[in-house]
Structure formats: C-alpha cells, structure tokens
Amino acid sequence: MSDVTLNAAAASPEAAPRAAPVTSTGTVAWLRANLFSSWINTAVSLALAYLLVRWTIGFIDWAFINAIWTVPMQGNVPQTQACRALEGSGACWAVIGEKHRFILFGTYPYEEHWRPLLVCALFIALYVVSAMRRFWSWVLIPIWVGTLTLIGVLMWGGVLGLSYVPQERWGGLPITLILSTFGLAFAFPLAVLVALGRRSKLPAIKTLCVLYVELVRGVPLISLLFMASVMFPLFLPEGMNIDKLLRAQVAITLFAGAYLAEVVRAGLQTLPRGQYEAAEALGLSYWHKTGLIILPQALRLVIPPLVNTFIGFFKDTSLVLIIGIFDLLTAGKTAIVEPAWQGFGIEVYVFVGAIYLVFCFAMSKYSQDLERDLNQHRRR
Amino acid sequence: MGDTIETEGRFASAMRADAPPAIVLQDVNKWFGALHVLRDINLTVATGERVVVCGPSGSGKSTMIRCINRLEQHQQGKIMVDGIELSDDLRSLDAIRREVGMVFQSFNLFPHLTVLENCTLAPIWVRRMPKKEAEELAMEYLERVRIPEQAKKYPGQLSGGQQQRVAIARALCMKPKIMLFDEPTSALDPEMIKEVLDTMVMLAETGMTMICVTHEMGFARQVADRVVFMDRGEIVESGEPEALFSDPKTDRLRLFLSQILRGH
Numbered sequence: 001m002s003d004v005t006l007n008a009a010a011a012s013p014e015a016a017p018r019a020a021p022v023t024s025t026g027t028v029a030w031l032r033a034n035l036f037s038s039w040i041n042t043a044v045s046l047a048l049a050y051l052l053v054r055w056t057i058g059f060i061d062w063a064f065i066n067a068i069w070t071v072p073m074q075g076n077v078p079q080t081q082a083c084r085a086l087e088g089s090g091a092c093w094a095v096i097g098e099k100h101r102f103i104l105f106g107t108y109p110y111e112e113h114w115r116p117l118l119v120c121a122l123f124i125a126l127y128v129v130s131a132m133r134r135f136w137s138w139v140l141i142p143i144w145v146g147t148l149t150l151i152g153v154l155m156w157g158g159v160l161g162l163s164y165v166p167q168e169r170w171g172g173l174p175i176t177l178i179l180s181t182f183g184l185a186f187a188f189p190l191a192v193l194v195a196l197g198r199r200s201k202l203p204a205i206k207t208l209c210v211l212y213v214e215l216v217r218g219v220p221l222i223s224l225l226f227m228a229s230v231m232f233p234l235f236l237p238e239g240m241n242i243d244k245l246l247r248a249q250v251a252i253t254l255f256a257g258a259y260l261a262e263v264v265r266a267g268l269q270t271l272p273r274g275q276y277e278a279a280e281a282l283g284l285s286y287w288h289k290t291g292l293i294i295l296p297q298a299l300r301l302v303i304p305p306l307v308n309t310f311i312g313f314f315k316d317t318s319l320v321l322i323i324g325i326f327d328l329l330t331a332g333k334t335a336i337v338e339p340a341w342q343g344f345g346i347e348v349y350v351f352v353g354a355i356y357l358v359f360c361f362a363m364s365k366y367s368q369d370l371e372r373d374l375n376q377h378r379r380r
Numbered sequence: 381m382g383d384t385i386e387t388e389g390r391f392a393s394a395m396r397a398d399a400p401p402a403i404v405l406q407d408v409n410k411w412f413g414a415l416h417v418l419r420d421i422n423l424t425v426a427t428g429e430r431v432v433v434c435g436p437s438g439s440g441k442s443t444m445i446r447c448i449n450r451l452e453q454h455q456q457g458k459i460m461v462d463g464i465e466l467s468d469d470l471r472s473l474d475a476i477r478r479e480v481g482m483v484f485q486s487f488n489l490f491p492h493l494t495v496l497e498n499c500t501l502a503p504i505w506v507r508r509m510p511k512k513e514a515e516e517l518a519m520e521y522l523e524r525v526r527i528p529e530q531a532k533k534y535p536g537q538l539s540g541g542q543q544q545r546v547a548i549a550r551a552l553c554m555k556p557k558i559m560l561f562d563e564p565t566s567a568l569d570p571e572m573i574k575e576v577l578d579t580m581v582m583l584a585e586t587g588m589t590m591i592c593v594t595h596e597m598g599f600a601r602q603v604a605d606r607v608v609f610m611d612r613g614e615i616v617e618s619g620e621p622e623a624l625f626s627d628p629k630t631d632r633l634r635l636f637l638s639q640i641l642r643g644h
Binding site: 275279281283292376377 | 486501
C-alpha cells in the first residue's frame with residue numbers, strides 16, 4: 001500500500017493542482033438525486049406532493065375562494081346567515097373586518113384607538129432601531145426611556161389634552177407588547193446578574209441567586225401570576241394598591257429572569273478557563289473582565305436558546321388572561337362571545353396567530369442574522 | 381552569537397545586582413486537596429535576570445509561576461513581586477498584575493477581538509491609555525514580533541506560532557517589568573517553535589526579567605542566566621545552564637536530562 005503511494009508521489013513530483021470535479025447539479029439532477037433516487041423515495045415524494053397540493057388547494061378554497069369578506073348590517077347587528085350557510089367550507093373574514101379593532105385594542109375607548117395604534121407603531125420602531133447595530137451604544141438608553149415614557153403618556157393620557165384612560169380599559173396588542181417588552185427588557189439584565197451571581201465566590205450572593213432561580217423556576221407562571229394578583233395585595237397596607245398590570249409585569253419579569261439566567265449561565269460555563277485567566281493576568285478588574293471578555297463571548301454562544309426563551313415568553317404573556325388582563329389572545333376570545341359571531345373562532349384565532357407569528361418570526365430571523373454576524377470571528 | 385548574548389545578559393544582570401529583587405518566593409507551600417504540589421519553594425529572581433524552569437510534568441513548575449501573579453493561591457510562605465507582597469488585598473494584586481505579563485501554553489487570545497484589539501484592551505482599560513496611543517503602541521509591539529500585517533485579523537485566522545507571538549505582544553503592551561512564560565511552545569507544531577523562541581530571545585536581549593517554564597534546552601543555553609530544575613514540587617537543583625546540564629548533581633536531574641535528550 002505505502003509503496004503505491006510513494007510511487008505515485010514520485011511519478012509526478014510537481015503535479016499541477018487539479019481543478020475540483022465538475023458538479024453535476026441542476027434542478028433535474030437535484031430532483032433525481034434527492035427525491036426520486038429509489039422506488040421508495042419516489043413513492044414517498046409522490047405521496048407527500050399529493051397531500052401538499054390537496055391541502056394547499058383546500059386552504060385556498062377555504063381562505064379565499066369560498067370566503068365571505070363582508071356581511072350586511074341591520075342596525076347594529078351584523079347579519080351572519082350567509083357565513084353560517086357555508087358550514088365551514090369557507091372562511092368568514094367579515095368577523096375580522098368587524099372586530100379587528102376590538103381584537104387589537106380591547107376595550108380602549110373607540111374614538112381614542114389612534115393612541116394604542118401609535119403605541120404599537122412606537123414599539124415596532126423601537127425594536128427596529130434597537131436591532132440596528134449602528135445604534136448599539138449608550139444612545140439606546142435615552143431612546144428607550146423616551147419611547148417608553150411616551151408610550152405611557154399615550155396609553156394613560158390625562159396630560160397634554162389627552163383624555164385619561166384607566167388601565168382596566170387597556171387591552172389587545174398593546175398589552176402583549178407592553179408585558180413582553182418591559183418584561184424582557186428588565187428580565188435580561190436581571191438574568192445576567194443572577195447568572196454571574198450564581199458563579200460568584202461569595203457564598204451569600206451565590207445562595208441568594210440559586211434560591212431565586214430554583215424557587216421561581218419551580219412554580220408555574222400561572223401560580224406566580226395568581227400570587228401577584230391575589231396574594232401580593234394582602235401584604236400591602238390598606239388603601240395602597242399597585243396597578244394590576246404592574247403586578248403581572250413584575251411576575252413575568254421575575255419568571256423570565258430565572259429562565260434566562262440559566263441560559264446565560266450555560267454560556268458562561270462553556271467559556272474555557274484560559275479566557276478568565278488571560279483577562280486576570282492582564283490586570284483587568286472583575287467588571288472589565290466580565291463586560292469585555294466573558295459576557296461578549298458567552299452571550300454570543302447562547303443566542304439561539306436566548307431567543308428561544310424570548311419567543312416563549314412573548315407567547316406566555318397570554319397567560320395574564322387568568323387574572324383578567326385583556327391581552328391580544330383574550331381580546332380575540334372575547335370578540336367572538338357576541339351571539340352574532342359565535343362559532344367563528346377559527347378565523348379569529350388565525351388572525352391572532354398570524355400577529356404572533358409575525359413578531360416571533362421576526363425575532364427568529366433577526367437572531368439568525370445576528371448569530372451569523374457576531375460569530376464572524378469563528379470563520380476562517 | 382549565542383555566547384555574546386549570554387555574556388551581555390549576565391553582564392546586564394550583574395549591573396543590577398544592587399537593585400531590589402524582582403521576585404522573591406520564601407518557603408512557599410501549596411496543596412491541591414491532599415496533593416502537596418509546592419514544597420518549601422525558595423527562589424529569588426533579580427531584576428533583569430532570565431530564569432528557565434524545567435522538570436518533568438506534574439513537578440509543579442507551572443503552578444509555581446502561576447502563583448507569582450496569583451492565578452493560583454499559595455497557602456504558606458511569602459511571595460514578593462516588585463517589592464509588593466501578594467496577599468488577599470485586591471489593590472496590591474491589581475498593581476502586581478499590571479507589572480507582570482504572562483504568556484500561556486494555549487495562547488488564550490480573546491477570539492472575539494481582532495489581534496489589534498487584543499493588544500489594546502488592557503492598556504485602554506487598565507492603564508487608561510487613549511485609544512489612539514494604545515493602537516500605536518500595539519502596532520509597535522506587533523512589528524517587533526513581526527506580524528503587523530495581521531493586526532485586523534481575528535486570532536482564529538492565524539497559525540499557532542502567530543497566535544503565540546500576538547499573545548507575547550499583548551502582554552508586552554502593558555509594559556510589564558516581569559514576563560512569565562508557561563510552556564509557550566508546548567502546544568505548537570515543530571516548525572512554529574522557532575519563530576516563538578526567536579521572539580523570546582529578542583525579548584531577553586532587551587533586558588526583561590523573565591521566568592520561563594520550558595523544555596527547550598537550546599533556548600535555556602542561549603539566554604538563561606539560571607536554570608531551575610523542579611521535581612515533585614521541589615526545587616532540586618539550580619545553576620548556570622552549562623554547568624547544570626553538563627554536570628548534574630542529582631540522579632533526578634540526570635534521569636530527566638537523559639529523557640529530554642532522548643526525546644529530541
């Protein structure tokens with residue numbers, strides 16, 4: 001064997017570098033190689049293609065061709081007989097046309113709906129600006145403080161000629177965005193501190209962080225929300241009442257913080273000891289070492305599970321319905337309580353689901369780009 | 381060539397004999413659990429002196445130099461660095477770490493920062509140097525280790541030898557008074573060892589105080605003022621490299637040398 005290799009090497013001591021073999025790809029070649037390479041593959045491919053086409057046609061029929069987009073009104077009551085006559089063979093999008101403002105903004109005063117609409121736009125603008133790397137500096141802090149203050153002013157009103165809207169009347173998408181944005185904005189720094197604390201050499205700090213994580217993680221979010229809404233007020237002096245939304249917000253923040261802390265800790269643990277030692281040997285202080293060397297690397301490593309948790313919590317905010325807060329999903333459910341619209345749940349849930357999907361997919365896509373850009377140093 | 385450097389080196393350290401010692405270890409003991417890894421270590425390194433520490437693996441040589449900048453804590457005895465005693469006092473520890481540079485076996489460059497950023501990080505954040513000045517300083521040292529053209533690359537894009545030279549430049553950017561080398565060539569492919577050793581020889585010629593854990597006996601012969609042989613946590617023998625290598629006093633050193641020479 002080795003003789004052959006040696007001879008071959010000797011025969012052409014300075015062989016010219018050869019080009020890589022020509023790839024024989026193209027749509028047809030790809031299809032043949034990946035979908036129809038054997039009779040089993042062919043059968044599975046054809047079966048799946050059949051199902052795909054059938055379902056697509058069925059969905060298009062339901063959602064577009066047979067769908068009813070508007071229904072006549074009689075006074076204030078929508079006449080939904082046409083929709084009911086479809087018996088599920090077509091979507092009744094009229095319910096969305098009729099109820100979308102209620103689903104999006106809940107019981108917020110109808111003529112003031114421009115305010116929560118503006119709030120949603122502000123939130124989205126805030127996400128977009130924060131996502132752009134060229135704004136990643138201290139500038140973001142005043143931007144966030146300013147935007148969130150503006151959002152508070154718009155929602156509550158009572159100043160600048162805006163009428164006052166009590167928190168009980170807020171609802172829909174702004175509630176979902178408020179709970180998840182404030183929740184994650186506070187939970188993330190909390191999580192980083194707790195993760196660092198759990199690895200601290202100081203026993204008191206370490207114990208405190210371990211207790212926090214284990215206690216909060218060990219109970220369901222629903223029970224935390226109950227505690228925040230029912231039990232917490234019992235501990236307050238009489239007459240003092242903290243806003244219900246704020247209490248739910250605190251519960252969600254604490255819950256998210258515990259989960260995120262474990263994700264961050266996982267990142268901290270994957271870093272080799274040498275990184276800590278090199279930073280220490282250079283004389284960097286604990287906070288410089290953590291902020292400049294450890295966290296930038298650890299957080300990059302855990303972008304996928306971090307975003308996973310973010311997305312999970314964005315959707316978990318819908319659990320606040322159990323303490324009577326009107327988030328997007330609850331508003332959707334309430335919209336179809338009205339007799340005329342009973343039975344059109346699918347359309348409403350598709351609509352609400354699509355809104356959740358847009359936000360979650362944006363997060364997911366952004367995180368993939370971020371992961372690629374921030375881990376450039378790993379590529380050669 | 382090697383001879384002249386050696387004589388110059390010894391002359392330089394002799395000149396500074398009146399200066400206070402750079403490092404003093406006095407009856408230093410350390411245990412890892414029940415394992416006694418450093419036993420009554422006594423070592424004084426003069427300013428400008430170059431000491432090579434050798435010994436079989438597990439003999440405590442890395443632990444000893446890691447105690448000097450307190451990456452490991454000693455449990456008994458006294459360590460003085462640049463006139464400051466190592467203790468739990470964080471301020472004196474910071475002061476010592478600023479003056480002691482360290483080069484690791486596995487380079488330990490910061491992979492998320494460019495070569496230049498690796499070098500400017502500590503001067504900017506620890507020495508509070510303006511960014512521009514730190515970059516000029518870093519380029520100066522990168523030129524000295526002969527890789528200025530790699531400044532904008534990430535460590536992962538460099539070869540092992542280049543990474544280790546960056547690590548040396550990074551330590552030098554803090555303008556340390558003392559340099560510690562913990563087996564700097566052990567993780568390198570054979571063809572890259574020379575480029576790192578050349579850099580270290582060049583550094584030795586500048587009169588830097590150096591302690592170097594290495595098995596490179598050629599390097600020890602060329603630049604060391606003194607070789608310290610350790611085994612099982614003790615300093616067994618020490619002396620000038622020629623004398624130590626040609627006339628070992630103990631069986632342990634004789635055995636070690638025979639193994640090293642057979643290995644090469």
